[in-house]
Amino acid sequence: MKTATKVFVAAAALSLSGCYTMMPRELSDARAAYNRALQSPAKAQAPSDLYDARRLLENSERAMNAGEDIAVVRDYAYLALRKVELAESHARTQADWDEIIKARRALDTLQAKETKAAQQKAADAQAALNAAKERLDREVAERDAAMAASKESQQKAQEQADAARAQMEQTQAALNDLNEKLSALQKVAPVKQEERGMVITLSGSVLFASGRATLFPAAMLRLDQVAQALKTMPESTHITVEGHTDDVGTAEFNQQLSLSRAQVVRDYIVGKGIAPTRIEAYGFGSTRPLVDNSNPENRANNRRVEIVIHGAPPVSLNGATPPIPTN
Amino acid sequence: MAGAMHWRHCMKNLILGALLLLAGCVTVQVAPERWGRLDQTIQQAEQLGAAQVPMAALHLKMAREQDLTARQLAANGDYRSDLILARAQADATLAVALAHEASIRRSMEQTDAQLRELQGQGQGQPAAPTQNQPGGSR
Numbered sequence: 001m002k003t004a005t006k007v008f009v010a011a012a013a014l015s016l017s018g019c020y021t022m023m024p025r026e027l028s029d030a031r032a033a034y035n036r037a038l039q040s041p042a043k044a045q046a047p048s049d050l051y052d053a054r055r056l057l058e059n060s061e062r063a064m065n066a067g068e069d070i071a072v073v074r075d076y077a078y079l080a081l082r083k084v085e086l087a088e089s090h091a092r093t094q095a096d097w098d099e100i101i102k103a104r105r106a107l108d109t110l111q112a113k114e115t116k117a118a119q120q121k122a123a124d125a126q127a128a129l130n131a132a133k134e135r136l137d138r139e140v141a142e143r144d145a146a147m148a149a150s151k152e153s154q155q156k157a158q159e160q161a162d163a164a165r166a167q168m169e170q171t172q173a174a175l176n177d178l179n180e181k182l183s184a185l186q187k188v189a190p191v192k193q194e195e196r197g198m199v200i201t202l203s204g205s206v207l208f209a210s211g212r213a214t215l216f217p218a219a220m221l222r223l224d225q226v227a228q229a230l231k232t233m234p235e236s237t238h239i240t241v242e243g244h245t246d247d248v249g250t251a252e253f254n255q256q257l258s259l260s261r262a263q264v265v266r267d268y269i270v271g272k273g274i275a276p277t278r279i280e281a282y283g284f285g286s287t288r289p290l291v292d293n294s295n296p297e298n299r300a301n302n303r304r305v306e307i308v309i310h311g312a313p314p315v316s317l318n319g320a321t322p323p324i325p326t327n
Numbered sequence: 328m329a330g331a332m333h334w335r336h337c338m339k340n341l342i343l344g345a346l347l348l349l350a351g352c353v354t355v356q357v358a359p360e361r362w363g364r365l366d367q368t369i370q371q372a373e374q375l376g377a378a379q380v381p382m383a384a385l386h387l388k389m390a391r392e393q394d395l396t397a398r399q400l401a402a403n404g405d406y407r408s409d410l411i412l413a414r415a416q417a418d419a420t421l422a423v424a425l426a427h428e429a430s431i432r433r434s435m436e437q438t439d440a441q442l443r444e445l446q447g448q449g450q451g452q453p454a455a456p457t458q459n460q461p462g463g464s465r
Contacts, residue, residue, distance in 0.1 A: 075410035082417035089424040096428070096435045103438040110445045 024070060026077035027060050033084040042084075042091035049087035056080035174232055181229035188222045197310040200226060204245070204261070204303030211249075213260035215268065223265065226307060227272030238310045239279040241266045246299035247286040259283025265305050357401050357409055365394055365412065368419035375426035383425035390418035 034053050037043065042050060060076030063069075182191055190201050207219040215223070230239060243258030243265075262281035270276045286293070289302040369390055377383035393415035400408035 069407075071407060072410065075407070075414060078414050079410075079417050082414070082421050086417075086421050086424050089421065089428050093424070093428040093431050096431045100431070100435045100438050103435070103442045107438065107442050107445065110442070114445070114448075 023064060024074050024077060026074045026081065027057075027064065030057055030060070030077040030081040030084065033081055037084045037087055040088065040091065041095060042087040045091035045094045046087035049083050049090060053080045053083035053087065056083060174234070178229065178232040181225070181232050185225050185229050188225055197308050198312045200229075200307040200309075202226075202265075202305045202307070203300070204305060205300055207265070207305060208261055211257070213257060213264050215264060220268065223268050224272065227269045227274060230269065230274050230307075230309070231272075233309060233312055235275075235278070237278070237312050239269075239274070240308045240310070241269070241279065241281045242306045242308060243281070243283045244288055244290075244302060244304050244306065245286050246289070246302045247293040248299065251285055251287075255283055255285035257283070258285050261305055265307070269307075357397070357412055361412060361416070362398075365390070365416050365419055368416065368423060369394070372419055372422040372426055375423060375430065377422045377426040380426050380429040383422045383429065386418040386425065387422040390415045390422060393418065 030053075034050070034057055037050055037053070056076050057080040060073050060080060063076060064073040185191060185200065189203075192199050192201070202219075202222065206222065207215055209216070233239075241262045243260070243262035245254040245258050247254070249257075259281065260283070262283050266279050266281040269279060286302065289298075290304070291298040291301055293299045293302060369387065372383065372387050372390075375383075377387045393411050397408045397412035397415055400411055
């Protein structure tokens, strides 16, 4: 009996040992892979694959425990391992998909931000361009206006300068003419420049007979020359004809005689073309002698007619024409 | 005599029919649609570029080899043809999954590179990766 027990124990041990050694490596590898997958994202991502793997592992173990063909045990283990690998692949693919979605969202956000920034940049550039264009247009308009104004101003200034030059030339010509006339006049009557104006002095004895107010024929020739000179004077000048006598005779007579003589001379000159509104006659009698009446020569000098030209342009009484300022 | 002849003829037909039936049972151990499904899966793996993905190519090769083995076993009436066909199908399916995984991985890498480039442009310098690089444990 004791021997029988030993034999049984030995047989059982051999049997167990045989069972243990009968588990193929494929099955242990598949079991290990399955356990590993349970600790990985595959558990959550591919549960149906792992479920199939577990069923196949059970099939393999069942076949092994049932003592079926070891090839069948290996086949089921093989299939279980493939299911585990499939589950892991699906899990990795899902993880990659999740990452793609996450990256694409970030990409979309970035691109939207970049697009917005680019649009803003473009809008800013457009605004700056518009502002620059407006500024340029305004500057061009201002420049054009300034050029037009300058041109108009230049034209006006040119016209004024031309007019001034023409007037100056006209005045210069008139002065030249006046000087010529005055030079000729100085040969027949003294001309002097006084504070009251230009004074042409005609001797009374040359113009009139003593005590009378009638012009000698020769006097008329001289007065013609005076009238010619006066006609060259500007219209703005005013002329007075002043009669003077010596102190012979009464003051009333001398006053009347001097006035009459002045009026005769005035009328003659008016008759030669001088406007009557420009010329007036005055008689001063013996009140304004040039020298004392102590001798006949002095009295002859005091008997005179003076033609005073007020506001006459400056002329050279020695025959030379003074230059007219150009400005 | 005629009855005996008829009975023997019937028995002959019956035996022939039974043999034919047995032969049919042996060759019809695997449903034909399973072969078709395997062919489709192999074709799908090829179209997904499994040949260019080392592990996918390996499983595709194993699927093809086991396909041939299963057909031989089926032709010989071996009962394991069913399991070998299942193994072929499992390898073909895994080849499809691995090829698909590689394709998705490439897309992810491209998207990630694009993102990093854009982030680098925004910050004026190359940006750090947004995640760990794919493990590629296979």
